[in-house]
Amino acid sequence: MxxxxxxxxxxxxxVVAGESxxxxxxxxxxxxxxxxxxxxxxxxxxxxxxxxxLLWKGHLPKQIELDGLKALLFANYGLPAQVVDFxxxxxxxxxxxxxxxxxxxxxxxxxxxxxxxxxANQRKAAKLMxxxxxxxxxxxxxxTGQELVAPDPSLSYAANFLYCLTGKKPDAVMTHVFDVAxxxxxxxxxxxxxxxxxxxxxxxxxxxxxxxxxxxxxxxxLHGGANEEVIKMLLEVGTSDKAVERVHEMFAKKIKxxxxxxxxxxxxxxxxxxxxxxxxxxxxxxxHEDLYLMSxxxxxxxxxxxxxxxxVDFYSAxxxxxxxxxxxxxxxxxxVSRMSGWTAHVLEQYHxxxxxxxxxxxxxxxxxxxxxxxxxx
Numbered sequence: 001m002x003x004x005x006x007x008x009x010x011x012x013x014x015v016v017a018g019e020s021x022x023x024x025x026x027x028x029x030x031x032x033x034x035x036x037x038x039x040x041x042x043x044x045x046x047x048x049x050x051x052x053x054l055l056w057k058g059h060l061p062k063q064i065e066l067d068g069l070k071a072l073l074f075a076n077y078g079l080p081a082q083v084v085d086f087x088x089x090x091x092x093x094x095x096x097x098x099x100x101x102x103x104x105x106x107x108x109x110x111x112x113x114x115x116x117x118x119x120a121n122q123r124k125a126a127k128l129m130x131x132x133x134x135x136x137x138x139x140x141x142x143x144t145g146q147e148l149v150a151p152d153p154s155l156s157y158a159a160n161f162l163y164c165l166t167g168k169k170p171d172a173v174m175t176h177v178f179d180v181a182x183x184x185x186x187x188x189x190x191x192x193x194x195x196x197x198x199x200x201x202x203x204x205x206x207x208x209x210x211x212x213x214x215x216x217x218x219x220x221x222l223h224g225g226a227n228e229e230v231i232k233m234l235l236e237v238g239t240s241d242k243a244v245e246r247v248h249e250m251f252a253k254k255i256k257x258x259x260x261x262x263x264x265x266x267x268x269x270x271x272x273x274x275x276x277x278x279x280x281x282x283x284x285x286x287x288h289e290d291l292y293l294m295s296x297x298x299x300x301x302x303x304x305x306x307x308x309x310x311x312v313d314f315y316s317a318x319x320x321x322x323x324x325x326x327x328x329x330x331x332x333x334x335x336v337s338r339m340s341g342w343t344a345h346v347l348e349q350y351h352x353x354x355x356x357x358x359x360x361x362x363x364x365x366x367x368x369x370x371x372x373x374x375x376x377x
Contacts, residue, residue, distance in 0.1 A: 011263075018198070018356070022055060022344050023189040027264040032271065034187055035059070043274045048157055048182040048337075049073070052129065055187060055344035056122070069126075070157075076130035077151045077160075079138065080109035084148070087135070091143040095136070095332045096219045102135045103128070103215060107208035114206065121350060124207050125343035132339050133157070136332040137164035158182055161336065166324050173285050177278045178323055181316060184271040185334055187341030189264075193217040193224075197342045201349035202356040210346045215335055224331040229258035230317035231291075231327055239290075240297040247301050259314030260302050268309045275315035282322040291318035 009015065024033045032039040035054050042051055046060075053061040053069050061069065083105050090098055107113040110127065112120045138148050141164075149167050151160040158179035162170040170178070188194070197214035201207075218224040237243045250257055262269055276299075283292040295318050302308050320330050 017190055017195065017358070020189070020345065020348060021058065022341070022348060023187045025189050025264055027262075028266050030265060030267040030270050032188070039184065039270050040273070042183050043180050046183060048179050048186070048340075051183045051186050052157075052340045055340050056125065056347065072126045073130045073157060074151065074153055074160075076127045077134050079131055079134050080106065082109065083131075083135070084138070087139050087142050091139075095139060095328050096215070096224075096335075098139055099132070099135055099332050099335060100212060100215045100219065102139075103132060104208060104212045106131055107206060110208070113208065116204065116206070116350070118347075118350070121207055121347060125347060128207070128211060128343060129157075129339055133161050133336050134164065136329060136336055137161055139332075140165050140326060140329055141167070161333075162323065165329075170323075173282065174323055177282050177319060180274060180278060181319060182337040182340075184274060184312065185316075185337035187338070187344065191223070192220070193338065194342060194345050198345050198349045199356045201346040202353055204350075204353065207343065207346050211339065211342050214338070214342045218331065218335055218338070224334050226258045226311075226313035227317040227320065227334075228327055228330045230295075230314055231321050231330070233258065234291055234294050234318065237294070240294045243294045243298050244301055247298055251305060257298070257302055257306075257308070259310055259317065260306070260308040262309075262311045265309070265311070269311045271312040272310045272315055275312065275319055276310070279315040279318045279322070282319055286322045288318065288322040291321060 022035065024036070025031065034042060034051065035058055037046075037054065037060075042054075046054075049066060049070055050061060052073075053065065057065075083102050086102060086105060087098065106128070110124065112124060115121075134148075134151075141148060146167065149164045151164055152169070155163055155169065156175065156179060159170050159175040162168075162174060162178055190198070193214040196217040197210045200210040200213040233246060234243065237246050247257060276295075279292045279295060280289070283289040292315075295315060299310050299314070302310075317330070320333065321327070325333055
């Protein structure tokens, strides 16, 4: 007896691929939450270190737990000498290529790399959070001829990243903005990079391989990098009027406006709500208010003409630029934040694992094709 199946939607849109307790999204209501805590609550009240703990452990940390996590993150900032040498030897390479390879290299210097116990994997997750931050910030300095900056134990995770990147301790506004930005980018359910990390984890490969898979997926322009295109467009046009002209030109040529629309959300991306405000506030304090004003004009136009809302990438572009982050580090910075979500998902996959092995809807020739001898082909 033959059976028929309904083929999945292209790109597995709407297909449930597994169970998770980490992240919840309602794209029609515009809801995003981590472990039951709404993103608006976390953006308003939590520090990024609290969010890391929440993603990993499933509950908010007590003060002693938070202090312990901060101490653990700080203790793991140091990079292996061979990784530093690799950064210095590839100063002209793409930052995402460097990050992908450097993260894979970290396993070679970790004596616990092959230890798959829950305790060892938790320690490796903490190492990855700290060392990835230093890889991105350190590479940003080394390629401009500057020395590495040692992190400061008095600074938060967010502040230390900016300090190790720029060599200047950020003020309270910049620290707060970047801390919230890290929280907003920390996790987003089974996006392409997280799914890639979980697929690798399901084979029981090591956590370094898992997050390297995630970085590889994030590198693709259909996942990471949209905020780079947004800021390039804003800087190129220079004024709000010219930005409007550019968008009209893109409409006419049917070119997608970067930073708008989302596979999941049918209303405003809740992360964009906070980034819009941060772009405005930080722009005023750093002299980049023009970028916010241009962004606002573009948003109004795209909403009016195409009924599309900005996603997380649109206002993060001007926010990151105002923080002094080089444009080609925007996607690596995304990885710095998302490392918290990737590692949380990998740990969850290890905890209740089954090999992820979907099927494909076959569209080729039917079985039984006759063999054609070489002389008759």
